[in-house]
Amino acid sequence: MFAAAAGEGSSLGTDLVVLGTLLVVAYIFGRLGKIIGLPAIPIYMIVGFLASPNNGWFPLNFQSGYIELIAVFGLILLLFNLGLEFDQDEFFGNAGKLLISGGSYLVLLMGAGLIFGFALGWGTREALIVAGIIGTSSSAIVTKLLIELNRLANRETPMILGVTVVQDIFLAVYLAIVSVILSGESDPWLVVGKLAIAFTFLVVMFSVARWGGAYVSRFFRTKDDELFTILFFGLAVLFGGLGEVLGVSDAIGAFLIGLVLGATRYSAKIEHVAVPLRDVFGAFFFLNFGLTLDPSQFALVIWPVILAVLLTLVLNVVAGQFMARLYGFSTQAGINAAAILMNRGEFALILAILALTAGLDERLQPFAGLYVLVMSVMGPLLASNSEKIGAALLRTKTVAVKPRPRNVLLEEQIALVEAATSDDSSADTARVVDRIVDQAGTPSDHPPEQTTKRDDDY
Template sequence: MHSAVLLIEFGAIILALGLLGRFAGRFQFSPIPLYLLAGLAFGTGGILPLGTSEEFVAIGAEIGVILLLLMLGLEYTASDLVSNLKTQYPAGIVDCTLNALPGAAAALLMGWGPVAAVVLAGVTWISSSGVIAKVLGDLGRLGNRETPVILSILVLEDLAMAVYLPIITALLAGVGLAAGSLTLAIALGAAGLVLFVAVRYGRVISRFVSSDDPEKLLLVVLGLTILVAGIAQQLQVSAAVGAFLVGIALSGEVAEGAHSLLAPLRDLFAAVFFVFFGLHTDPASIPPVLLPALALAALTACTKIATGYWAARRAGISVKGRWRAGGALVARGEFSIVIAGLAVTAGVEPSLGPMATAYVLILVVIGPLTARYAEPVAALVGKVTGRTGAGVPAAPATHAVPTDEPAAPAANPVPTDEPAAPAAHSVPTDEPGGRGPR
């Protein structure tokens, strides 16, 4: 009888997630807010609380986090990460400063303490690479000149998680300074070792994992990932970091094959993860934190736009492309919930889960809108105020200004946002040969 109820509840959850995903796809927006709302509806204090299947959903949610980080690692090679660190680290520093500090300050102002401040800083810092990649594809901007700038910032954020998550894990575990330092040292050492091995022996690892049989490839990659994630968690480094490092270590055809095989599993268990987070958030706890969440969302939307604008300007992108870059970075999603989920499980601050849920719900809806309309709104404001998007008086019509059209061969080059010629720039794509967002 117990197993029958479990199957009925879990089957209903999966069916509901599928229907919600189809609904979101029809209207071309992220299904993440719908998954969170479903969790709120069937969790503690919801319309119809679940009981029997909650433990099974918890295991599925943990697998969802592991697969999210594995797939993220598969998107990048070790050389990609090293290259981004060398060329784009100033943008990463600006991104962290402008977007993590508001979250930390908000937690301290609400009296939540330093640990909750570090957690909320991560929630407000990390953009949703999954939502952003989908929005860029839907808007046809994957070939735009500002897109590599956006992806570089996302890569740096993802890489920073390999350091940030062990810090959070140590803080939430309440370990002392010595133990926490040891945990961080192990995490950094493991990350450095994996990057070194991936650069030097990536082909050897890929040959070991490679298989022409999709079934064997799936089993080996999935088994290796869960094994490494478990070992990492046993060492208090974070299972997510272990999965991320496995993804980085795989490259070439193996990474492409694993990506296509694991993508449906990732989507399934990631959806279960969002539902699980919602299940543990009482809907009645959201209204008291809704106004702070709205204020924080408005502030960090502006700081993300400023981050993208500054990074694109540094890369020589024209004013229109700068606004598009900034608007595209606003969405928060899966990793903000992952970070908040760690704190909720540890029982750090009761209001942190509802705050993170409301915050992500707001920005995962607003993010696609800012990506689409940040540039035209900025242009409209510039016309009304008589100033350009760069904040200087508009030039007379006879003078040349940065445009989105290709520069004439005989003229001095100006920043553009048109897709680069194949010989000039290489940008991530969704084609089989690329390792860009999927």
Template sequence: MHSSAVFLIEFGAIILGLGLLGRIAGRLKFSPIPLYLLAGLAFGTGGLLPLGASEEFVAIGAEIGVILLLLMLGLEYTATDLVTNLRTQYPAGLVDAALNALPGAAMALLLGWGPVAAAVLAGVTWISSSGVIAKVLGDLGRLGNRETPVVLSILVLEDLAMAVYLPIITALLAGVGLAAGSLTLAIALGLAGLVLFLALRYGRLISRLVSSDDPEKLLLVVLGLTLLVAGLAQQLQVSAAVGAFLVGIALSGEVAEGAHHLLSPLRDLFAAVFFVFFGLHTDPASIPPVLLPALALAVVTTATKIATGYWAARRAGISAKGRWRAGGALVARGEFSIVIAGLAVTAGIEPSLGPLATAYVLILVMVGPLTARYAEPVAGRLTARRRARGSVAGAAAPDGRLPAPREESLEPLGGSDRV
């Protein structure tokens, strides 16, 4: 009875604290993820007040949080959206992977962590935070801008790549051989292909079978189906998160909208628990030794994400200002970087990887909204200043006077930023 009371007190305090932190983040207009991570650091190993009785329940809640994060992500897209983006925007996806995964892999190898940790850290630095970016774009009123579809296409390709990447990482972390790892990847690709085919061909039928006018029944069916498929995927050595993502893709129309509305509060609750759980397993004393590599990695991958967005927007014919806005919007890392790092922490691959990922995400989840807001005006000022210097350095007129500056627009011909 005493342990039950302690559990209720501890878990109630966690939920209450998360609610208060979320309200503080809302007032300050930034993502609550860094506050959740800091809360986990405060109450975990080496923290101010380590938890005891509720830690096991928090671990289960964290696993459910990852599953719901991927389910809700899948609900955002239809199979048609994914296939269309894959056909038209795959060059941008390849550039994104090359520019942003390689710095993470290189850093892990420079630190002597080995190839498995390099593959994990590559994923941490590669995947942007869809949740943070979507919220920032909404807050800035840019959802109707011409560059926003480019940003969303890159995020869709990253999310689709997760269906391939996560099984590979799961196999590597489990230490399975080449044959078993290839089988795991083949199962994951086959499962993803099958779900996409069924969703394209029979999506309406599947949604009709799941659909219900009663919100309670819809919630139970969708949540139960997701947990069942996630468990079966994990049993097949494929990530449970991938199974949840595929369930979300298979559902469409009114069912997807209804499920999204019903599951959003649960997603937010368990996702917050997941970030706390990750922080609980990170000793605050282990962060200072990796702070410098995390900061260096943050600087490099901020530049590479901006370059990715700029190149992709330029390829799509977006104006110069829109290119900088697209690049700045992609900088934030968040939930999926922590999901990937969490797999490595659970497997015990490299003790310093978790602290470095925590520091890295804490930096970029706060820097990301700033680059989204200020990348374009800063770039505009630098461009104007460089042109002014070029004019001053130009040859003077025969009478000794400098030529009058030309009036140039920073925008190429081709219209508005809005659609």
């Protein structure tokens, strides 16, 4: 009995050593990636890929099943934070122009992605997944790059963030539809019933987020930080499970409860705690996906990935120029927008996992993994050099983007962003970015308001 317990303890100790080693390696690779401007997502995936038992390159044996539950928590927190940081006032205040710019981007990219998916010949449901993988940017990478590249004051920045806002809303609806389609139901009435349940859930949660923030705030009246953390984390997991049960996926359930909590007066406090949790558990999500990749399957998808990357590049250039013309911006602004919106990340991997769970074509997982790896490495490099690329293509000696008129308040907020990012305060950064986007989109002859919903939390 004692020997068995000792044996189990030894196994647990070995597993913890391996897991800790992976995280330390991820840190080292992350520091190296910062030198060339890479975000964390591809770094974690690469570390997981190197440690995958499918290739035997890592000296320690490590199975992805060890961290699957933690990876699920990572997925839930990634989408929970996305909903938490969603700016409803920004969306509803500029819905018309946002829907035109963001909608045109989605229609172009999703439509071409769907045609490309059918051209691959993998199946109808697979084509729908490929369309989502190609058609949506990574909000996390886009926002992070805008901050790190000091482009928050650029004229095209509100347009770029507007596209990500529309994408976030679209993803909720898209995942609800995809989850029902992937369920395998053949009875049309059952399909209609599941869609009705899914959309009822979406409408109810969006309505609560829009008009019920004050009522939800009453549940968070506690000065105990430990109980406060347990409550919002429990709600994220609870609604993630509820979303899965109702057929809209755990990711969208978590996104919707994040949207609701983001409308409360405690949103800033929740962000302060939730962002570090997201970063830790999110690392497990990307590590786990890398662990499941099999390099022997890459040969089957190398040409589809190359074609998908080229297609994404061309379509983003077209979409960037169209949106720039729509807003009356320069060609250079369109190039900047195209480069930064090229980044793909967490959502493509979520779709790949859904496809794997539904038993779709096995090539979808290596396709999504290799595609995201390429795009999340190429995207930041293109974004950081987009002004140089534009100057070369346009044969100009200086950047063609016209600076906005000097705005003292805006400059003050940019200084706050730099201070926040230097202290690694992600929650503070997110709040400051919200205020900057609001000010950047406000005409100079109408001074922006001095307070926002999140300012009141202070």
